[in-house]
Amino acid sequence: MQQQSHLTPSVHPPVDVRSWYQARTPEERRAAGEALRARVPLASHAVWQVREGRRAAISLLEEQSAVRVSELIPLRYKRMSANAFTFYRGTVLIMTEDLSHTPVTGVPVQCVGDAHIGNFGMFRSPSARLVFDVNDFDETTTGPWEWDIKRLACSVEICGRANGLRPKERHDAVMRCLRSYREHVAEYAEMDYLDAWYDHIDVAESLARYARTTGGKRNRTLQQAAEKAAKKDNDAAAAKLTYFDGRKLRFKSKPPELVPLSELQDYYYDLEALQARIDTLFEHYRHSLYEDRRHVLDLYHYQDTARKVVGVGSVGQRAWATILTGRDASDPLMIQMKEATHSVLEHYCGASPYATHGERVVQGQKLIQSTADILLGWSSFIGEDGRTRDYYVRQLWNGKGSIDLDDLDYLGLSDLSRLCARCLAHAHARTGDALAIAAYMGDDTEFDEAVAAFADSYADQTEADYEVFMNLIGIGALPCAR
Structure with missing residues (x-):
């Protein structure tokens, strides 16, 4: 018997972004x-009524888990159980369902889809400079711009709570985030299209500018993230995840996070068929x-592949890491191939126009991001169950640096939230x-005040849902790795 879905019907029909403005003058x-x-x-965006004991919300997580790698679901729930913020990071489907019942202006953009504060970070541009931008596009598709900025604002509030910031500090960080978004959208609105398109956030310049506004005080968290990102390249990835067996680079075995292809027989894979699919x-x-x-790419030679666990909310989706070498073993290239499924927004905003979800992710990323990985692409194959599985592909580490969110103080949260908001404004200005x-x-x-009030109320909702989630783990109704 098919499980009943807890999703509401689509309430926002698909829209053509270009049709909104191409036939109208600026005035x-x-x-x-x-x-x-x-x-x-504007005030209507503040409204959210907290509901306690929402077992149906957790059922949405279970529906997601039902189509993922079953042996990884306990790890997914373990990562989400750390605190209310990690729970929030893994519950974009729940929030999207909730947002579908909130006011929508009808002005479409290419939505990030999961624009929480942990899905922004640093990476190396083709010119070898560190830039800051959106770095997760699994849910991207056309949708309401309000949903992105509300998801971001809520994440700032919930992250602040998880880190023990005072209510005034959290509120101030959320307001700075929203002001940054509003002012940068207005700034991009007055720019020539190409100037807005080419704009980007250079990490070194941004850190120096923020230091000038705080009397020369550097943001330690962001500075350390930049220093780490500068060292995260293919050489570092190969050194951490592989070893040289005398002939080839091979992946280390660190189950369940990293499992070489040769060891997957323990999970009932036909290894020969799996290698053919890879x-x-x-x-x-x-x-x-x-x-x-x-x-x-053709200059590199295949060495080995492993199944890799990535993210928090993404745990259970199929992901592979492949190591190749160029000139010799000291010239590695690490590629990640991650499964792409339906965006959580598609149920509410209409199906993606792209032929595969891998292409949806890649084309969405190119629309949103100021400078994408030169090896970004997509693919598909027939899985072991006979279903077509879509993937997007990129370099695993290309100067990619995430921010340590667990120890953000007020200054760190405030500066990071402003950077994220500017990125989001840029993405929306490029595509809407x-x-x-x-x-x-x-x-x-x-x-700003309306969305900040929403963020405060929705943070209460997240904490209430997190309590239900933890109770279900406690009674054994949800599997959780120990």
Whole structure:
């Protein structure tokens, strides 16, 4: 018997981003944004009524888990159980369901889909500079811009609670985040399209600018993250995850987080068939690249593959790491191939127009991100159960640096939230109508105050849902690794 879904029907039909603004003058677009306030008042974004004991919300997690690698689900729940913030990071489906019942202006953008504060970070651009931007695109698709900024604002509040910040400090960090988003959308709205498109956040310049505003005091958390990111390259990935057996680089065995292909017989895989599927996956990925990038990839030679566990909310989705070498074993290239499934937004905003979910993720990333990995591509293969599985592919470590969220003080949370908000404003300005969004929000703090109030209430909701989640783990209704 098929399990009943707890999702509500689609309430926001698919929209064409370009159709919103291409037939209107700038003045008409500003006027349209201002006129939306009559239908969707700014203050209406503040409303959220906390509901206790939401067992149905946890059922949404179980529906997700049912289509993932079953032996990894206890690890997923373990990572989510650390505190209410890690729980929030893994519950984008629950929040999207909740957001579908909140006011929507109808101005579409390419949504990040899961724009919490942990899904932004540093990576190396093709010019070898560290930049800061969105770094998770599993849920990206066309949708309401409000959902992204609300998800980000809530994550700032919940992260602040998890780190023991005082209510005033948390509120101030959330307000700085929202102000940064509002002011940067307005700034991009007045820029030439290409200038807005090319804009990016250079990490070194941003850290220096923030230091000037605090009397020369450097943000220690962000500075340390930048220093670590600068060292995270293919050489470092190979040194940490592989060893040289005298002939080839082989993956180390660190189950369940890292399991070499040769050891997966313990999980009832037909290893010969699995290797054939990996080969097919890699070959199809190669054809998704531009010709010059295929040329670079073709210089490398296959060594080994392992199943890798990634993220918090992503645990249980199939992910593979492949190591290749170029000139010799001292010239490694580490590739990650991660499964792409339906975006949680698609149920509410309409199906993606792309042929596969791997392409949806990749094309969405290229639209949103200021500079994408040169080896970013997508692929598909037929899985062991006969179903087609979509993947997106990129370098595992390309100067990729995440922020240590567990020890963020007020300064760290405030600066990080402003950086994330600027990235989000840039993504929305690149892919939607910044003029209409800026005109709707206005130049005062009414929108900021409304979303900050929502963030505070929804943080209470998350803590209530987290309590239900932990109780279910406690009575054995949900499996959790020890």
